[in-house]
Amino acid sequence: MADADADADGRPNVLLVLTDQERYDASAPDGPPVETPTFDRLSSEGLRFERAVTPISICSSARASLLTGRFPHGHGMLNNCHEPDAIRANLPAGLSTFSAELDAAGYDLTYTGKWHAGRDQTPADFGFSYLGGSDTHHDDIDEAFREHREERDVPIGEVDLEEVIYTGDDPRDDSEGTFVAGKTPVDVEETRAHFLAERTIDAIEAHTDGDRDGPFFHRADFYGPHHPWVVPEPYASMYDPDEIEPPESYAETYDGKPRVHENYLSYRGVEDFDWELWAEAIAKYWGFVTMIDHQLERILDTLEKRGLAEETVVVHASDHGDFAGSHRQFNKGPLMYDDTYRIPLQVRWPGVADSGATSNTPVHLHDLAATFLEIADVPVPQSFDSRSLVPILENGGDPPANLEWRDSTFSQYHGDEFGLYSQRMVRTDRYKYVYNGPDIDELYDLEADPAELQNLIDHPEYADARREMRSRLADWMDETGDPNRIWVTDVLEAAS
Secondary structure (H helix, E strand, O other): OOOOOOOOOOOOEEEEEEEOOOOHHHOOOOOOOOOOHHHHHHHHHOEEEOOEEOOEOOHHHHHHHHHHOOOHHHHOOOOOOOOOOOOOOOOOOOOOOHHHHHHHOOOEEEEEEOOOOOOOOOHHHHOOEEOOOOOOOOOOOOOHHHHHHHHOOOOOOOOOOEEEEEOOOOOOOOOOOOEEEEEOOOOHHHOHHHHHHHHHHHHHHHHHOOOOOOOEEEEEEOOOOOOOEEEOOOOOOOOOHHHOOOOHHHHOOOOOOOHHHHHHHHHOOOOOOOHHHHHHHHHHHHHHHHHHHHHHHHHHHHHHHOOOHHHEEEEEEEOOOOOOOHHHOOOOOOOOOHHHHEOOEEEEOOOOOOOOEEEOOOEEOOHHHHHHHHHOOOOOOOOOOOOOOHHHHHOOOOOOOOOOOOOOEEEEEEEOOOOEEEEEEEEOOOEEEEEEOOOOOEEEEOOOOOOOOOOOOOOHHHHHHHHHHHHHHHHHHHHOOOOOHHHHHHHHHHHO
16 A cells, blocks of 8 residues: 555554445536536545446445445345335345444544435444434434534424426425425535534544544445435536536337337326426536535535645545436436446545646545545455455556456446336446346447447347357356356346
8 A cells, every 4th residue: 555644553544435326427527517526626635536336336235235335135135125125124234334344443434414325224333433414314323413403493394495397297385296306495514514614624623633543434424416406506506407418328119129118107206207207306406416515515625624635535526327317317216327327436636646736547436435444554355346446546546557346337226115126237438238037138339339328138139249248247146156146147048
């Protein structure tokens, strides 16, 4: 591991900022015009990964993978733990986690915000001191944020929202459907985003004031930009819906796609959404992203004021993305498009990661589990499927010549809410192949069709690409001990 300024015991602090359903392109240089000065600052002062993906586009599963360093089939939490159809309400006992390893190695671990990786388990079960900010839907660990709002005389649930949008037949009617977006009259200081930033700042200051022993690992899990996209001014009107252009994928026809794609329009209640309504909702989504970005600025400023910026590794990532109108879809589901599987990932590590560097190396969200351990000079458990990104950070974004690294990523989906639905996906720089157990497979040429509109699975000119991608998928399934590997690989070999 490269030398860098660090805590007194020689190891750097780590700050992980994990957002919830943040699209990759929201902070990408060639993305839509979303104001993200702090995310841009992290990219200019550190390294940005352009080919980072989540192992699965479901909150609990992705967060469990980040914690355990395993693909979902390895930890067993295949869908959301709070739902009545949860495969697992909690992670099985005995799994190694990066947090428990850091705790045992002397790191002081603190946690604020969303948990959602166990119905009964909490961050405290995995080595963290929890500092508040949860909510009922994503694990009601405490009442800290509710008390914060009551102290400010704006109790949760007692404000009238404006500009509301719901799914269903009547987008302005809350009697049915899912709450999509709205404007809240509260001040920014009364939002959960501001509260979580404040608790994170408290944790940082506690370390410098000597109230906690370092080095520290702090995890700040923001509730957003997950729907409902509810933001106050100035964020609610920051983006003009009339100036938001439809993404290329909005032209989706679903021709040649698995039937579940079109079915999901009605399942999510957005089959009758027109672009005018989508633009209004997306304006709130963008406002949510910018609000979180501004809260991160407060956190980074605190690191600097407290003299910790040079000895703290700062990581920003998201558990997965969000459709937010792409392919005319809402939320996420059994559609393995880049809108939900590609994620932002930036690492600022003074003295190690080159400022302003970008990496085209394909990596996974849960590679951070092994990365955090190597940063802390802690051995990576053999049970981890993840690989440390430290050599890539040390080498300007590329794997060292003596380090063999795959040129593809592997992701999964197992179903959520509507029932089990098995999918596997392998992605290279140019191609994406999706295995759909119940329906037609998918093959996309990402170079010619970045919007993933044309399924080329039966195109005769792509027979070699299809065969090669199926072979890559079989290798990933075999290498990771995927329980479906025998059946699926036999099917793929027969189909090729």
